């Protein structure tokens with residue numbers, strides 16, 4: 380095992396040190412139980428950072444945003460890191476609130492709505508946008524990513540009632556799936572599906588698998604999951620979970636990863652457990668990568684991530700332009716066109732199987748970004764009436780929509 384902490388380090392982050400350390404460290408429940416939610420602990424952990432630094436940064440967000448750092452994540456950041464370096468550290472930038480909330484600007488976070496279409500939620504937990512598939516939206520996570528696009532249900536300390544996951548809605552959601560003949564695929568998605576116990580997951584997968592179509596055959600042909608667990612707590616991939624993945628024939632698992640440092644030996648071992656444990660029924664593993672300023676907004680880092688994933692037989696699938704209306708968007712978004720400038724040097728110089736599709740996630744549906752700096756007739760870079768950069772494009776429904784962009788910074 381790598382990155383194994385010393386006992387004294389563990390004592391500082393763990394409440395319960397009565398058990399064997401090796402076993403505890405690789406027990407996903409222990410990792411979650413000992414996840415840090417207290418700024419004071421960070422202050423005592425990082426030996427070269429003055430007390431008050433974390434507290435002040437945290438206070439700037441108005442005490443509204445959650446953080447939860449597993450011991451595993453904490454150990455990815457050097458204990459003796461300086462204040463200047465931690466502010467640039469990809470783990471810290473992803474899992475700790477990044478100061479003042481971004482509340483003024485055409486793409487700002489107003490704290491009242493995620494960028495979603497309410498009419499696409501026939502139940503509180505079921506999201507139906509595209510004809511053939513529905514998402515089941517969990518709202519809690521193993522750790523909280525500062526760039527999350529559904530902050531009202533996840534990052535906010537007091538999530539909005541209508542955004543909370545509720546098992547009371549499960550029967551209604553199953554009923555909705557039964558009544559919609561075109562639905563053939565179910566995706567367990569974010570929050571984090573794997574925060575559920577194995578038995579809860581298994582019961583839900585069983586319910587879905589038992590839905591019959593008109594022909595009396597199983598109606599749901601494909602099952603998928605979007606997870607962040609391999610970055611935050613790779614020990615969540617237990618043998619029992621892998622058996623469930625195999626038994627219910629999960630077709631695809633999308634791994635949300637932003638930076639190559641997340642592909643640790645523990646991450647790779649978890650990938651191995653899925654592939655070897657599920658054997659011929661192993662799901663297709665793909666990478667979803669949010670494009671984030673200060674974390675992966677350079678070609679070298681992106682290629683390091685894509686090539687490392689490809690080397691593990693994980694397909695880089697989506698590079699997701701960082702969405703508007705997120706709490707720290709002013710510190711995390713790069714322009715759509717800057718994303719093209721980062722990706723273009725990889726086109727044709729690297730194998731395309733190792734490169735993702737560059738995607739805009741609009742509340743009205745995804746759009747592939749054409750890798751043309753001047754846009755195309757159906758994808759135009761322009762400004763709104765206040766002079767803010769926007770992208771206008773024709774979406775999958777053939778409608779013109781607008782997407783709030785930010786200014787280019789790469790020449």
Ligand code: SF4
Nearest residue numbers: 520524527569570607
């Ligand atoms: S794990 Fe997913 S849903 Fe949860 S905070 Fe991170 S990005 Fe958001």
